[in-house]
Amino acid sequence: MADHDPEYESLTKQINEHDPSSIHFEGDKKAFRIIGKDKSVHHVLGGGKSADVLLWRDKKRSAIVVGIATTIWMLFELFEYHLISLTCNILIFAFTALFLWSNLTSFINRPPPRIPEFRVSDETILRVVSMVRGEINRGVDIFRDIVVGGNLKKFLGQAI
Template sequence: MAEQSEDSGITTETLMEKIAEKIHGHDSSSSSDSDSDNEKSAASSVKAKIYRIFGRERPVHNVLGGGKPADVFLWRNKKISAGVLGTATAVWVLFELVEYHLLTLACHILILSLAVLFLWSNVHTFINKSPPRIPEFHFREEPFLQVASALRMEINWVFATLREIASGRDLKKFLVVIASLWVVSIVGSWCNFLTLFYIIFVVLHTVPVLYEKYEDKVDPFAEKAMIEIKKQYAVFDARVLSKIPKAAAFKAKKV
């Protein structure tokens, strides 16, 4: 009987020890989980505090729309990007520096192509060559409809934005658009449309990829610049805009 009581006492103690170990293990795991959750929340809060240009929260690739155009702008495939940029440069040199005209170029290309194909089709029996295989071109309707739909949406968005600005609801947006159009008009007086288009094309192929590479260094400078711009705008608002009766009336309505 004494031995049985001792054995039961031992088993009870071992059971209690196992239960205590499980409780401590659960506490430690829960505490580690809570620590990891706290670390994640702290990391996410720090990440949220990082300033990004234009307030973006997505990568540059997604901001540019993703897909093949974004791959070309960000040089994901260097051969394709270099080929596109080189073609645009050749077109600009041909039309702007050499002063070649688009209609003349198209006619010369068609003349040369038709002459080569016509001669080849007639003399292939004399030179023991097979006749040229002229492919049949059939444009599908879907790509044109997609481009037209996307263009229609963008035009509608532009007109809606211009209507909102013209209604006088947002003075800040009005001033930004006026200043942007003024800058574009000045740049347009310096060069023609083709040169301006080529400059924009080159900027799209250089600035995004450089920004993606050095965004951690660019964003702090952009944050300081935005703070300074906001300060200057506040001074301009206090000294000039607040004295305009119409602007003051709109501010009173918002309040």
């Protein structure tokens, strides 16, 4: 390069004059600091196991996370699988496994699996039904206003 740009020279000077305070030695490893000089990337990400997974320090867990994310992406994007279908298939598989486990325990002289009882109170059901009723009434009111008022702009706004 015959002529040098002053910005280029300034950048090369900054790169060549490496600031040793930006590198922190933890044992044998270098921990590069990006946010200030007092916090490492591991510390900024919260430390612990989640930061280890995100920074690929725990390669096995990181690979499992990437594999699960890729599988979920393939199911929903490539194979156009739906969340409701996936949930139903998982529930069917779980019920089948529990049924077989419960019936096979008599052959191997083991106690059947303990499945906790699940009860929904009347108050909870009434609250949910009341909320759903309120939303249905609100939707019917909007529909009535559109139909009776003949407001095309509001109709198109609600339809989209």
